[in-house]
Amino acid sequence: MVKMAGGKPVFIPLRYKTVIGNSASSADWVLDATELASKFNSRTKAILLNTPHNPIGKVFTKEELQVIADLCIKHDTLCFSDEVYEWLVYKGNKHIKIATLPGMWERTITIGSAGKTYSVTGWKLGWSIGPQHLIKHLQVVQQNTLYTCPTPLQEALAQALWIDFKRMDDPDCYFYSLSRELEGKRNRMAQLLQEVGLKPVIPDGGYFMIVDVSALNVDLSDMEANQHYDYKFVKWMIKSKKLSAIPLTAFCGPDTKKQFEKYIRFCFIKQDSTLDAAEVILKNWNKPTS
Known part of the structure; x- marks a missing residue:
């Protein structure tokens, strides 16, 4: 889309801080401040920010956001902040809107999602x-893009927002109850993945969990040679294990796909019955299939 608008996309990955153990946290993925600064110049028009982050689940701290804000102000750059998972933040973390930092309101578009x-x-x-x-x-x-709008759905959303706006201080407010419900599902999936020898990255926000599958040592050399390992792994897993996920390189820029091709993304905002079925599949992973 940036190219279609006549722009040049410039990519910067989050860098992983190596930790010892069977699991990692999304907070272990950080933005290198020096590397980020090197991407800014007089031609930089805007930066695209995503927090809480999809697919890693990282919730950017105020200090990290301040680094981005300082660069935007210094280079007179716009910020498009994708914050669609703003209410899906787990204990010990707080979502901060970059538009609330000094000097950022006038240069920031904040994006939210009813979906x-x-x-x-x-x-x-x-x-x-x-x-x-x-x-x-x-x-x-x-x-000039849309001919009609879904008015009944807009009215439903307006009513839902108004109901929860009036009970923002109530612990039963939907905005808070959803993250409490999903935290249990997140913890369950993480424990299950660890039990079968996988290394999940525990998200601080969102409803996705990325997982390092390299420990499984699945030989996929007989599949398409021109595809990254995660694409082949997901195809193999769907076919042989009846379990679905998303290849992580789908979210990567061209220079970092190789770096992330041993990761896949699971979704845990599911009915308990679906998680039960996934548990059976994972616990029987190494058993021969008929």
């Missing part, structure tokens, strides 16, 4: 928040 917040991803409803001088351009695009 992610209320688990109705099929509705395809979301919003963008920012200063009038930036939002007006989004309104022009909106007006």
Whole structure:
């Protein structure tokens, strides 16, 4: 999309801090401040930020966001902040909107999603928040892109937001209850993956969990030679184990696909019955299939 708009995408990966043990945290993936600064110059128009992060689940700290903000201000750069998982943050972590940092409101578009917040991803409803001088351009695009809007769904969303806005201080507010429910599912999946010898990256936010599958040593040399290992692994796993996931290189820039090809992404926002079925598959992983 950046290329279609006449821009040049510049990629920067999160760098993994090696830890000892059978699991890692999404907080172990960090943005190298020096590397990030080297990507900015007089031609830098905008930075795309995603927190809580998909697929890693990282929740950027205030200190990390301040590094990004300082560079945006120094180079007069816009920030598009994708915060669709803002309410899916687990204990010990806090979501901070970069637009709330000094000097950032006037240069930030913050993106939210009803689909992610209320688990109705099929509705395809979301919003963008920012200063009038930036939002007006989004309104022009909106007006000339869409012919109709899903008015009944918009009304339903408005009512849902109003109900929970009025009980923001109530622990039963939906915004807080969803993360409490998902934290149990997250912990269950992490424990299960560890028990079968895999190394999950425990997310601080979101409802995805990436997993290092290199310990399984699955030989996929007889599959398509021109595909990355994670694509081949997921195809093999779906066919032979009846378990589905997403290859992580789908989220990578061209220079870092090799670095991440031994990871796959699981989703744990599932019914308990689905997680039960996944548990059976994983616990019987090394048993011969009929």
